[in-house]
Amino acid sequence: xxxxxxxxxxxxxxxxxxxxxxxxxxxxxxxxxxxxxxxxxxxxxxxxxxxxxxxxxxxxxxxxxxxxxxxxxxxxxxxxxxxxxxxxxxxxxxxxxxxxxxxxxxxxxxxxxxxxxxxxxxxxxxxxxxxxxxxxxxx
Amino acid sequence: xxxxxxxxxxxxxxxxxxxxxxxxxxxxxxxxxxxxxxxxxxxxxxxxxxxxxxxxxxxxxxxxxxxxxxxxxxxxxxxxx
Numbered sequence: 001x002x003x004x005x006x007x008x009x010x011x012x013x014x015x016x017x018x019x020x021x022x023x024x025x026x027x028x029x030x031x032x033x034x035x036x037x038x039x040x041x042x043x044x045x046x047x048x049x050x051x052x053x054x055x056x057x058x059x060x061x062x063x064x065x066x067x068x069x070x071x072x073x074x075x076x077x078x079x080x081x082x083x084x085x086x087x088x089x090x091x092x093x094x095x096x097x098x099x100x101x102x103x104x105x106x107x108x109x110x111x112x113x114x115x116x117x118x119x120x121x122x123x124x125x126x127x128x129x130x131x132x133x134x135x136x137x138x139x
Numbered sequence: 140x141x142x143x144x145x146x147x148x149x150x151x152x153x154x155x156x157x158x159x160x161x162x163x164x165x166x167x168x169x170x171x172x173x174x175x176x177x178x179x180x181x182x183x184x185x186x187x188x189x190x191x192x193x194x195x196x197x198x199x200x201x202x203x204x205x206x207x208x209x210x211x212x213x214x215x216x217x218x219x220x
Binding site: 034051052056057081093118119120122123125135136137138 | 145193216218
């Protein structure tokens with residue numbers, strides 16, 4: 001199993017990424033689920049609209065997974081990110097990292113979500129009660 | 140050569156289009172493309188300092204040469220997760 005890296009516009013399954021990195025060699029498995037919050041900077045969020053530069057985003061996810069596997073040999077990584085319109089409570093991203101020992105699984109999982117937020121071309125527009133804004137763009 | 144530029148998110152909204160084709164000299168560099176692009180779409184100006192440029196699905200620097208046929212994309216600050 002070399003990893004699972006995908007974008008999709010249907011609901012995410014944490015179980016899918018867990019299954020993708022489970023193996024008898026892997027003693028530790030850590031997951032991250034990113035869900036839509038119902039508030040942002042004191043405002044009530046009604047929905048987020050996600051879009052991506054699909055081919056590049058897929059490629060970047062796989063590159064980040066490869067980086068993690070190089071830093072922590074023996075780890076396995078699975079990441080699936082959702083696109084389209086999401087409402088509070090929906091999962092936007094699910095990540096699983098497994099390793100022979102727990103420490104590497106924790107580190108790899110955190111590494112993947114941190115790198116995803118830096119370099120994977122995915123965008124979200126936040127719709128709140130008082131208007132809409134591209135997240136991360138600043139004023 | 141013809142270069143196709145793709146726009147996403149805030150860049151797409153400002154450009155009011157998904158893609159644009161520019162006719163540029165062979166061997167053109169990223170920084171020269173951005174000058175030509177701003178001449179064509181000055182409304183991208185305020186956003187430009189925040190954008191990264193991708194060439195053939197990889198982030199590129201200002202001095203990188205754009206290969207024939209490569210797809211160029213404007214990448215606003217990303218916000219995955």
